[in-house]
Amino acid sequence: MNFIHKSLSRSALIIGTVLALGLSGCATANNEEASTSDDVAVGGRLFSTADSATAALGSDAEPGAFPRTIVHSRGETTIESRPERVVVLDSGEIDQVLSLGVTPVGISSPKDASSQPEYLADQLENVQVIGTNDDLNFEAIAALEPDLILGSKLRVDDSYEQLAQIAPTVLSIRPGFPWKENFLLTADALGLEEQAVTILNDYQTRVDQVRESIDGSPEISLVRFMPGRTRLYGNLSFIGVILQDLGLSRPEIQNVDDLAVEISPENIADANGDWLFYSTYGKPEATERDNVLSNDLWHNLPAIQEGHALEVNDESWFMGLGPIGANEVLNDIERILGS
Numbered sequence: 001m002n003f004i005h006k007s008l009s010r011s012a013l014i015i016g017t018v019l020a021l022g023l024s025g026c027a028t029a030n031n032e033e034a035s036t037s038d039d040v041a042v043g044g045r046l047f048s049t050a051d052s053a054t055a056a057l058g059s060d061a062e063p064g065a066f067p068r069t070i071v072h073s074r075g076e077t078t079i080e081s082r083p084e085r086v087v088v089l090d091s092g093e094i095d096q097v098l099s100l101g102v103t104p105v106g107i108s109s110p111k112d113a114s115s116q117p118e119y120l121a122d123q124l125e126n127v128q129v130i131g132t133n134d135d136l137n138f139e140a141i142a143a144l145e146p147d148l149i150l151g152s153k154l155r156v157d158d159s160y161e162q163l164a165q166i167a168p169t170v171l172s173i174r175p176g177f178p179w180k181e182n183f184l185l186t187a188d189a190l191g192l193e194e195q196a197v198t199i200l201n202d203y204q205t206r207v208d209q210v211r212e213s214i215d216g217s218p219e220i221s222l223v224r225f226m227p228g229r230t231r232l233y234g235n236l237s238f239i240g241v242i243l244q245d246l247g248l249s250r251p252e253i254q255n256v257d258d259l260a261v262e263i264s265p266e267n268i269a270d271a272n273g274d275w276l277f278y279s280t281y282g283k284p285e286a287t288e289r290d291n292v293l294s295n296d297l298w299h300n301l302p303a304i305q306e307g308h309a310l311e312v313n314d315e316s317w318f319m320g321l322g323p324i325g326a327n328e329v330l331n332d333i334e335r336i337l338g339s
Contacts, residue, residue: 037157054181058188073153089151092175095322096186106130177236213338221273225289231260276303279314
């Protein structure tokens with residue numbers, strides 16, 4: 001089934017997104033503008049509705065037509081003509097614009113990760129890094145003379161006014177599980193909404209192909225080692241949405257409507273599943289990875305003993321947050337689980 005029929009207008013696209021994704025509830029732009037980055041962070045009052053709220057954002061412009069006024073998480077922004085010099089402020093937006101054939105002139109990088117996503121490196125060779133997500137170089141951004149800045153309220157809410165003085169700025173609510181809705185918002189700002197719908201339709205077709213290649217419904221466990229914490233990822237995450245799209249089951253502790261559950265190394269037995277996929281964010285020595293992987297508790301997990309535990313690419317599985325990353329994950333899953 002196609003994600004959305006590509007002849008629909010933007011207003012219909014928004015409605016189609018809500019229906020196709022089985023979303024409920026709504027949020028007005030005024031409510032979003034009055035909220036804070038804490039409200040949309042994990043545990044915040046608006047975290048779990050970020051997908052349906054994002055689906056209500058965007059413009060009513062005809063496909064590809066400018067000028068257009070985009071309703072986003074910080075209000076309204078008018079874009080006079082199709083953007084050509086785009087600065088993006090998170091890995092999700094990087095993936096999204098590249099998916100649409102747009103190479104950004106500047107990108108920010110996560111504080112604890114490499115300067116650019118490795119799986120996108122060949123497309124970002126000559127792109128300038130303009131600081132980290134929490135320490136932007138505004139002078140460098142201005143020097144690039146962007147005509148559009150893309151980011152999220154979660155990451156750059158406090159910097160919005162300064163960014164908006166440099167160029168029209170469109171902020172989604174938060175990265176992560178609303179990745180499809182964020183992609184449509186990015187495409188709307190670029191005037192490439194029809195292309196975005198085609199890409200999401202192609203993603204769904206690929207999901208169906210991968211699902212058909214997998215026998216049964218193996219239970220999938222996700223472990224991520226991070227500085228200061230170890231997480232088991234839940235349904236309200238980028239990778240959680242992909243696994244739900246595939247119809248694959250999850251261990252009870254991970255089958256939750258939340259981003260993740262944090263565990264201590266002593267409770268690593270909670271990570272067991274038919275298949276266990278793990279990754280490391282940041283420098284491994286700053287995490288519990290080596291401690292856990294050398295521990296008997298880890299080696300006694302049935303998934304480990306059966307050879308059903310594999311390390312995966314953190315940047316695509318957990319930080320991709322866009323169609324390119326999602327398709328990288330689907331390729332990995334088909335290679336590992338497909339018959």
